[in-house]
Amino acid sequence: MHYRELGKTGIRVSEVGFGAWAIGGDAWGPVEDQASTRAMERALELGVNFIDTADVYGNGHSETLVTKLLKGRRDQVVVATKGGLMGHHRDPKREPVYDASEKVVRAFEDSLRRLETDYIDVYFDHIWWNDPRETEAFVTAFSQLKREGRVRAVGVSTDDPEYVRHFNQGRTLDVVQLDYSLLNRKAEGHILPYCQEHGIGVVVRGPLRMGMLTGKFSQDTQFxxxxxxxxxxxxxxxQEQLAQVEALRSLASAKRSLGQLALRFVLNHPAVSVAIPGAKTPEQVEQNVAASIRPLLSEEDLRLIEQVTAGGTPA
Structure with a gap:
């Protein structure tokens, strides 16, 4: 496993992390808690030290499962979690819950309780609403939580460049989590260059396009x-993305699966700190982690990738 700096935070993270959305059990089909726990254990054995979860994943269940991983080794795991969507998730018609920084802190403390820890390494605003009160509430709460030493770094989970710039007005934004993959290269146009310029760490979600880039889906797939x-x-x-995946399949080999190629692609961008593919089983973890030691992309690889996927990059 190779490791990278998470922007200017001073936190060193494995370049392949563990995305813990699926293990929440409410969005990605059947999952067993025992398998999820074994998957996280295997990730640590293979050098993964970055785990990303959120209060909304399984309505807190994902955070609770991550707790088992922290027992006796809290200082070995970089834990990232998110707040901001729980109220919307429970009732889409509800007004934003985060109209005051006290509510942000309360949600943060709920996550602390579920994780059974006294600090969180990276805390993200899980953005949804356009209400500016939410942003300001998080900015105020972030400042308080960092001052109290209960969070090491703060960030925003969004694909909107305007949100990123707004949060970083005081140059206090540490990390951005964003969607980036071979099939979605929009971040290359704005957010990734901005983060690189300002020393902001980048956590990539969706590097396998929710499984599409493993090459295992077809027109007959039933979820x-x-x-x-x-x-x-x-x-x-x-159908369009299935065709793109087929066009990329020739780049896979006995030494590098299509999924590992996809992970290597996002890790190839100099702004990226860590990619967080999801996993439900130890076998999926092993496939993901192996991307860290697979061959780098060649010029020929990059030329074909550009031909197939350039439509995902803004002019």
Whole structure:
């Protein structure tokens, strides 16, 4: 496993982390807690030290499972979690819950309780609303939590450059979490250059495009009930991205799977600190982690990737 600096935070992270959304059990189809725990244990054995979760994943269940990983080795794990969507998740018609910094701190403390720790390494605003009160509440709460030593770094989870710039007005934004993959290269146009310029760490979610870039999906794939991908096969973009994946398949080999190629691609960008593919089983973890030691992308690889995926990059 190779390690990188998380922006200017002084925190050193494995370049491949563990995305803990799926283990929450409410969005990615069937998952077993025992398998999830074994997957996280295997990740640590293979050198992963960055775990990303959120209060909304499984309504707190993901955070609770991560707790098992921290027992007796809290200082060995860099834990990132997020707040800001819980109220919306429970009731889409509700007004934003974070109209005051005290509520942000209360949500943070709920996460501390579930994680059974007295500090969080990286705390993100899980952005949803356009209400400016939410942003200001988080900015105020972030300052308090850092001052109290209960959080080491603060960030925002968003794909909107305006949010990133707004949060960084006082040059206090440490980390950005964003969607970036071979099939979604929009971040290359604005957010990634901005983060690189300002020394902001970058956590990449969706580096495998929710499994699409593993190459295991087809037109006949049927997703189970409870899986957020359930209706994908009926969407026009799904057929388009299947075709892109097929065009990239020639870059896979016995030494590097298509999924590992996809992870190497996002890790190839100089602004990226860590990619967080999800995993439900130890076997999936092993496939993801192996990307850290697979061959770097060649010029020929990059030329084909550009031909196939340049449409995902803004002019």
């Amino acid at each position: 189970p009930d409870g899986d957020i991908r359930r209706n994908w096969p009926q969407e026009a973009w799904y």
